[in-house]
Amino acid sequence: MTESTSSTRVVRGSHRAAGLLTLVEAVAVLGFTGFYVYEMVTGATEDLTRAATSGALILVFGVGLLALARGWARAADWPRTPTVLWNALLLPVAWSLQESGRTPVALAVAVVAVASIAAAVSAPGRRDATDDAAERTGDPDDAQGRGPGGRIS
Template identity: 90%
Template sequence: MTESPSPTREVRGSHRAAGLLTLLEAVAVLGFAGFYVYEMVTGATEDLTRAATSGALILVFGLGLLALARGWSRAADWPRTPTVLWNALLLPVAWSLHESGRTPVALAVGVVAVASIAAAVSAPGRREPDASDGASDGRGDVS
């Protein structure tokens, strides 16, 4: 079954921004997974099990981020919450990097996280009609 974009939905700037930032994060995370593979192949790791487990977990997150980026590129609504959640979890990571003396990396992580949250929140979503929109509930106006 193929997923077709809704004909009434258009990819807007905020969708593109959220998608590109999520794609950037996915590439970075998949790079870390590749680093673990490199460590295992070259024998640079002392604990093969830990490296394999960490690499597999990071790979899962990278693939999830790729799925989010694809959703954003199709102007879907579902990527909003996981994108905000993922990037909210990156903020303490940025703070920890800052406290450990890696301020340039911390700034990069923090800026991308905040920009991703802003893009995700500002992306227009579907709105279901409700009573406050003036939709008729069948009872007529009594004013």
């Protein structure tokens, strides 16, 4: 399996923003994993199995978010869809938090989710990068990934 990055890919501001916001989310989610571990170690939980299962599931999501942040740092194309999906799922979470009277937390979750979606959507993809190459060189063949004579380079 090959990674969809190239050594000539430029990490832009939108990649950095998406990566940083995803990293913040990963740290928050991993913090919840730490909370479950703390509950299990101190005996504060009544159901050890539920705490262990919840902690493990949250750990999986945290590691996944770290992978997304790494992909954004490398200007990869693949993190866009999972980032948008994850943050779209956070919007109902923010609404639920607001309904339960946790408005400051709800606002923080909503702001980070919307900012992450905006950064992910605005990050240039593979096609945008080839269009940029065509603009830099002035050669419309570059936009198609073709070199002189119409051959793929």
